[in-house]
Structure formats: C-alpha cells, structure tokens
Amino acid sequence: MKEFLIILFSAILVNNFVLTRFLGLCPFLGVSKNVKTAMGMSYAVIFVMILSTVITWPIFNYILYPQDLAYMQTVIFILVIASLVQITEMFLKKLIPPLYSSLGIFLPLITTNCAILGLTILNIDEGYSFIESIVHAIGAGVGFMLALFLFSGIRAKLDYADVPRMMKGLPIALVSASLIAIAFYGFKDLIEQLFG
DSSP states (O other): OHHHHHHHHIIIIITOTTTTSOOSHHHHHHSTTSHHHHHHHHHHHHHHHHHHHHHHHHHIIIIITTTTOGGGHHHHHHHHHHHHHHHHHHHHHHHOHHHHHHHGGGTGGGTTOHHHHHHHHHHHHTTOOHHHHHHHHHHHHHHHHHHHHHHHHHHHHHTTSOOOGGGTTHHHHHHHHHHHHHHHHTHHHHHHHHHO
C-alpha cells in the first residue's frame, strides 16, 4: 500500500507530467484560459490515460515482449491512444456538446499529447506491475488536472494584472508556469518525509 501511495503522490506532485517532465504542454497552454474548459480537458485526459494504460500494459507484457516485438511499442501505443481519443471525442460530441465545442481542436490533439504516450512508455520502463501502472496513470492524470486548474486560475488573474507589454500573453504565462513548477518541486521533501 505504501508503494502505491508513493507512486500516486509522486506522479501528482513531484513528477508532475506538465510541470516536471514538460509533457502535455500544448493542451496546458492552449486550454488553460478558461477553468471550465481546463477541467473538461483534464477529465478527458484522465480517462484516456487510464484506459490507455489498461490496454497498453497487457499488449506489451503479453504480446509484444514475449514475441520479441518490443520495438513496436511506440507505434502500437499511438494506435491505441488514437483509437481511445476517437471514442472519447464521439462520446463528448454525443453527450456533452457544449464541452465538445469549447475544447475545439484541443480534443483531437490528445492523440498527440506526449503526456499520454509518455505515461504508457514510463509504465513499461519503470517496470510497474499492472496495478502500479493504473495507480501511476491516475496520479499522472490528477497531476495534469491540478496543474491545469491552478494555471487556468493564474491566467485568469493575469488578464487583469499590470504586465509589461512585451511580457503579455505567452511570455508571462511561461514565467508563471515555471514558478508553479518550482513550487511543486518543494513537495519532493514532503513525499520523502511522509513515505520515505
């Protein structure tokens, strides 16, 4: 149980995919202007992360690796992720049309979201078991949501801040993101004290 908690909280806080590993920056910067849209994107990413882990882990461990086809993992994983994103897109279009239209181009971009592909490959590289991989996927998704939620709140405040003209828009957003990343790095000692 302790190991699961370490994996979960490390993925959420210390090894946050956006703020530490710099994966998934496109939706992080593109969808974070509105809290509602950011949360919708976060739920879609969490859903795809968990499902892609549930599908890719057995494919690698029971098909690709035993058949000496491990070199095909990236191609197979991308195909699985693309299929899951299509299913998610159809689901949102049918059941939640306002969210589907507000996400716009960023929803299909989940297919190329390197955070999801990075998660599936990291689960294999770290040697996580099936359950550990799912816990890692949940932690990575919640970490993505937390980063996106915090950043969308900060970007909403930045619209009203007195920022020099040359720093308006993306430059101040990137500076803000780097400050959040530094703050998240401070959780490393907390995780080590709690679980170490």
